[in-house]
Amino acid sequence: MARGLKMQGLSKTMTELPEVLVFDILAKLPVKSLIRFKCVCKHWSSSFQTPLFITQHHRNHLRNNDLNFIFKRSIGNSSPDYRYYSLFQLSTEDGQSFSLKQNIRLPFFDDRWRSPQVYGPCNGILCVESEGNxxxxxPSTRQFKILPQSSVQRPPSADRTRFQCIGFGYDSQTYDYKVLRFVSHMYKNDHGAYSRETKQVDLYSLKGNSWKEISVPGVSALGSSWHDNHVNGTYYWPANGADDGGYSCILSFDMVNERFSTLSLPGFNGGGFLEYELLLLNFNGLLGAITFPWTGTLKSLEIWVMSGSWTKLSVIESVPVVDMPLGFWKNGELFLENSDGELVLFDPSTREFRNLGIHTCYKGSMNIIAYAESLVTFN
Incomplete structure (x- = not known):
């Protein structure tokens, strides 16, 4: 009863304001509050589902840098037989004390031995992949849609099919979400060893809820999960045109015209991309990159941004005990996994480290992905 009276009072107060102002206020609220407020009246409930309100709400959260973080780590011990993975919400109350909340269980992917790969975000939506599924x-509305299996024909003579390098993005012309995946078909020789493979690229459309086959690019995309590689309708992967294992270019896919293209790598100091790692990310609406050496106890991180050409934004010199950069916190600080498998926050301006008291049992198994809340629905 008290809750009902509170809602009635809220509704009366809000209806005394101009409707434009009311919805401007509502578009700044968390998704959890808006879900509750759907019961105020049918007009509010239907308005929260309009593209205009959904877009305004998501942009408000992006503009205010109001981000949420999903964190993955391994639990158990260092032995592969006793190691499993869990997803959590990484949160903080005051910007100082971090904690892991809500051990996330995903339908269809609730296999603790195999952590799903996460791609995105795109308008607050994430794409989840595991074992070809x-x-x-x-994550804001907890809506979950399992994609259908592809009906694209597979070579009947293939002995094994492998799915790799997912791409996930938004087509702003048709208002459609699309998922791209690279498919390799493996063939055994007379001795039972895999000696040959053919490649295929499948593209899924949410609007059509169907798959189709598209042309294969001339270079091979390399892994990109757990990094925000979707920028303004284009998805990016580090790529390789040879068989030496290093990076030779960046492969991109335009979600509108459904075409591949390539662009050059950023410059780097010393060594080659056989010795350097390249992480691509969305940097304030532009394609960004972090480069750093694979090995060494003192690693220098270079941060680049693409705006017509590559520009080096900063160099973080000789950072000790860094195993892997994971992504940015809200204020430009950098999440890092250190050489002891602990999560730390590094402030480039002061060069100070803050150990967040979160660790993993298996070094190199941490991942973080940030997203802004969204009301986007799959229906």
Whole structure:
């Protein structure tokens, strides 16, 4: 009863304001509050589902840098037989004390031995993949859609099919979400060893809820999960045109015209991309990159941004005990996994480290992905 009276009072107060102002206020609220407020009246409930309100709400959270973080780590011990993975919400109350909340269970992917790969975000939506199975997930509304299996024909003579390098993005012309995946078909020789493979690229459309085959690019995309590689309708992967294992270019896919293209790598100091790692990310609406050496106790991180050409934004010199950069916190600080498998926050301006008291049992198994809340639905 008290809750009902509170809602009635809220509704009366809000209806005394101009409607434009009311919805401007509502578009700044968390998704959890808006879900509750759907019961105020049918007009509010239907308005929260309009593209205009959904877009305004998501942009408000992006503009205010109001981000949420999903964190993956391994639990158990260092032995592969006793190691499993869990997903958590990484949160902080005051910007100082970090904690892991809500051990996330995903339908269809609840296999603790195999952690799903996460791609995105795109308008607050994430794409989840494991063992060739795919789903779209809105962590704000908890909506989850399992994608159908592809009906694209596979070579009947292939002995094994492998799915790799997912791409996930938004087509702003048709208002459609699309998922791209690279498919390799493996063939055994007379001795039982895999000696040959053919490649294929499948593209899924949410609007059509169907797959189709598209042309294969001339270079091979390399892994990109757990990094925000979707920028303004284009998805990016580090790529390789040879068989030496290093990077030779960046492969991109335009979600509107459904075409591949390539662009050059950023410059780097010393060595080659056989010795350097390249992480691509969305940097304030532009394609960004972090380069750093694979080995060494003192690693220098270079941060680049693409705006017509590559520009080096900063160099973080000789950072000790860094194993892997994971992504940015809200204020430009950098999440890092250190050489002891601990999560730390590094402030480039002061060069100070803050150990967040979170660790993994298996070094190199941490991942973080950030997203802004969204009301986007898959229906």
């Amino acid at each position: 795919l789903a779209l997930w809105n």
